[in-house]
Amino acid sequence: MKKLLIFITIFSLFTISVAFSEEYTATNALSYTITKSVDTADGPFMGLSVEGVWSDSRGNSGTIHCVGTRAKTLVAYCNSVDQDGDIQYNTATRVGTEGKGIFNGGTGKYENVTGGCSYQVAAFDKNTLIGLITLQCSDSLN
Amino acid sequence: MKNIIILLTIILMFTCKLVLAEDFSLTFANKYSMNGSVETPLGILKALTIKGVYTDSRGHKGVINCIATSGKNLDFVCDAKDEDGDMNYSSGRRVGNGGEAIFTGGTGKYANITSKCEYQIASFSKDILVGLITMQCSTN
Numbered sequence: 001m002k003k004l005l006i007f008i009t010i011f012s013l014f015t016i017s018v019a020f021s022e023e024y025t026a027t028n029a030l031s032y033t034i035t036k037s038v039d040t041a042d043g044p045f046m047g048l049s050v051e052g053v054w055s056d057s058r059g060n061s062g063t064i065h066c067v068g069t070r071a072k073t074l075v076a077y078c079n080s081v082d083q084d085g086d087i088q089y090n091t092a093t094r095v096g097t098e099g100k101g102i103f104n105g106g107t108g109k110y111e112n113v114t115g116g117c118s119y120q121v122a123a124f125d126k127n128t129l130i131g132l133i134t135l136q137c138s139d140s141l142n
Numbered sequence: 143m144k145n146i147i148i149l150l151t152i153i154l155m156f157t158c159k160l161v162l163a164e165d166f167s168l169t170f171a172n173k174y175s176m177n178g179s180v181e182t183p184l185g186i187l188k189a190l191t192i193k194g195v196y197t198d199s200r201g202h203k204g205v206i207n208c209i210a211t212s213g214k215n216l217d218f219v220c221d222a223k224d225e226d227g228d229m230n231y232s233s234g235r236r237v238g239n240g241g242e243a244i245f246t247g248g249t250g251k252y253a254n255i256t257s258k259c260e261y262q263i264a265s266f267s268k269d270i271l272v273g274l275i276t277m278q279c280s281t282n
Contacts, residue, residue, distance in 0.1 A: 053272050054265055132195050
């Protein structure tokens with residue numbers, strides 16, 4: 001009986017979690033600037049500034065600004081401002097062309113919103129440092 | 143009998159057109175640069191260069207390079223190079239947040255291929271001059 005109660009509790013929590021998380025897709029157009037690069041024993045280590053625009057399948061769009069570093073792994077700290085002026089904070093980690101992002105709340109409708117994304121570099125030009133990013137996300141925004 | 147033949151011919155031509163027309167979509171990430179402006183009787187006309195990257199629903203991707211003028215409308219001429227090094231040429235006009243473009247052949251797989259497209263600005267920032275463009279095309 002105890003095991004059944006534990007199972008029902010876990011199942012209920014999982015169901016509630018799925019019900020309250022919303023899945024959507026987004027696309028980013030990004031322009032990268034290399035702020036500084038140093039050579040290290042593991043190869044070049046670069047400072048990055050990234051700015052761009054985005055739109056998502058929920059009908060939101062806006063701008064995104066990030067600062068980060070790139071060595072074998074790219075790590076960036078970003079904020080996205082949508083059409084209502086609401087800000088969403090997120091961090092991104094990428095190896096190669098595949099990455100993951102985590103939402104860390106924000107302002108307005110994004111306050112206390114958690115979730116994350118998987119993302120891919122769909123196209124990138126090393127000469128102009130312009131990239132097209134596709135994302136598949138899930139968050140707790142209602 | 144003659145009417146039936148005419149009807150069958152029309153149906154056949156319509157079916158062939160549908161079969162040979164290929165619909166596809168593209169997404170662009172573009173960075174815009176202002177290169178100067180002149181005053182005209184119709185207002186200020188700005189010169190632009192546009193550089194970016196794209197992917198399409200047929201599995202191709204590449205870089206795009208355009209020159210444009212922006213006044214009441216935005217008129218542009220572009221070349222794009224895909225992952226195989228094949229070039230395609232396009233031109234078009236944007237009015238407001240949308241516009242029309244036409245692909246007018248190219249090299250390799252794009253030689254003699256023409257397409258008509260409609261496109262929209264999904265997102266654009268005047269401050270950083272970066273745009274996200276979606277386009278729907280039909281090839282005949």
